Amino acid sequence: MDQELAFRNRLxxxxxxxxxxxxxxxxxxxxxxxxxxxxxxxxTEVAALAKEATEDLFSTGSPQFASTVTTENIEAExxxxxxxxxxxxxxxxxxxxxxxxxxxxxxxxxxxTMTNGSGSRVEYEETRRAGGLDPRVITAAVEFMLAGGLMFxxxxxxxxxxxxxxxxxxxxxxxxxxxxRFDLFIATVDPNYRRPLxxxxxxxxxxxxxxxxxxQRTSRQIRQPKLDGGxxxxxxxxxxxxxxxxxxLHVKERYLRLLLDTTGGxxxxxxxxKYTMAWKSxxxxxxxxxxxxxxxxxxxxxx
Numbered sequence: 122m123d124q125e126l127a128f129r130n131r132l133x134x135x136x137x138x139x140x141x142x143x144x145x146x147x148x149x150x151x152x153x154x155x156x157x158x159x160x161x162x163x164x165t166e167v168a169a170l171a172k173e174a175t176e177d178l179f180s181t182g183s184p185q186f187a188s189t190v191t192t193e194n195i196e197a198e199x200x201x202x203x204x205x206x207x208x209x210x211x212x213x214x215x216x217x218x219x220x221x222x223x224x225x226x227x228x229x230x231x232x233x234t235m236t237n238g239s240g241s242r243v244e245y246e247e248t249r250r251a252g253g254l255d256p257r258v259i260t261a262a263v264e265f266m267l268a269g270g271l272m273f274x275x276x277x278x279x280x281x282x283x284x285x286x287x288x289x290x291x292x293x294x295x296x297x298x299x300x301x302r303f304d305l306f307i308a309t310v311d312p313n314y315r316r317p318l319x320x321x322x323x324x325x326x327x328x329x330x331x332x333x334x335x336x337q338r339t340s341r342q343i344r345q346p347k348l349d350g351g352x353x354x355x356x357x358x359x360x361x362x363x364x365x366x367x368x369x370l371h372v373k374e375r376y377l378r379l380l381l382d383t384t385g386g387x388x389x390x391x392x393x394x395k396y397t398m399a400w401k402s403x404x405x406x407x408x409x410x411x412x413x414x415x416x417x418x419x420x421x422x423x424x
Contacts, residue, residue, distance in 0.1 A: 132190055138202050139186050145209060146182060152216070182208055240362070242267070242274045269420055270369025273361040288353050295360060303343050303367055307336060310374055313381075324393045327400035327408055328377055334405035335370055342366045376416050387419065 184205060187198050242263060249259045266272035283291070314332035316325075343363045379387035380396070392415065399411035 128192055128195070131195060135190065135195065135199055135202065138206070139184065142202065142205055142209065143184055146184060146205075149182075149209060149213065149216075182212065240272065242272050243276060245272065265420070269417070270365050270367075270372050273358075273365045275358060275361055285353050288357070292353070292356055292360060296363075299343060299360070299363060299367065303340070306367070306371070310378075311336070313378065323397045323401070325381065327397050327405075328381055330400065331405045331408050331412075332374075332377060334409065335373060339366050339370045372420070373412070373416065376412065376419060379419075 182205060186202070187194060190198050245266075246259060246263065249262075250256075263272065267274060311332075314329045316329075343366065345359060345363065376387070380393065396408050396411055400408040403410075
């Protein structure tokens with residue numbers, strides 16, 4: 122009798138935990154559904170991107186509790202319930218960030234990001250505010266593009282302004298540091314792409330070829346000739362643009378590294394085949410264009 126009573130109490134606690142989880146899970150789903158509703162009016166591509174972003178989440182966290190619990194399966198059911206609770210707690214931690222991504226997807230900013238960003242932060246924020254765009258969307262888009270090397274931060278500095286001569290000296294130092302960081306980065310990662318370049322497999326060869334193309338293009342932008350010394354503002358702007366190009370190269374290198382790792386989700390055969398076909402038809406520039414949208418999906422956590 123004591124064992125039977127202990128089991129009933131244990132089962133009651135388990136069912137209470139499961140009912141609590143279902144309530145929390147439904148509330149979480151409702152919150153996500155509200156965010157999704159602002160996206161589904163967008164293009165088919167954006168709607169599909171949002172759907173892809175949530176499919177894994179809903180399939181993983183959806184409760185599949187046993188209809189009948191006995192002394193033989195109660196321990197497994199308790200462990201399963203605990204795993205679901207831990208999963209939901211972790212997802213709720215990331216909800217503020219996820220909602221920023223939904224805000225970003227809900228506006229016209231995604232297509233802009235896919236086509237190399239807007240360049241100047243000041244110009245972007247001014248035009249979007251004038252157009253009445255939600256400030257939360259502006260903030261989310263700016264953070265996303267800055268982090269991905271799609272925008273340079275040209276906000277003016279406050280306080281006493283240095284002389285033009287001082288600005289020139291500082292700019293020369295910054296440029297030298299930029300070139301050194303670029304050279305160090307290339308020396309560190311370049312061997313990873315020399316081997317694929319010599320591979321007989323098309324995808325590895327394409328990745329190696331694209332890497333050479335990206336390095337050569339970024340090098341030209343970073344080692345650009347100095348402008349007229351009288352136009353310090355233009356020189357500073359070009360320096361900021363060069364910094365962004367180096368950041369973007371870092372982002373693309375991380376993506377290429379994942380693409381070469383056939384054990385990861387990025388390197389799906391269909392995706393590798395898409396890039397390889399683009400490379401065969403139009404060389405490294407075509408492959409680069411084919412990757413741009415996927416890179417932003419990857420950064421949004423939707424790939």
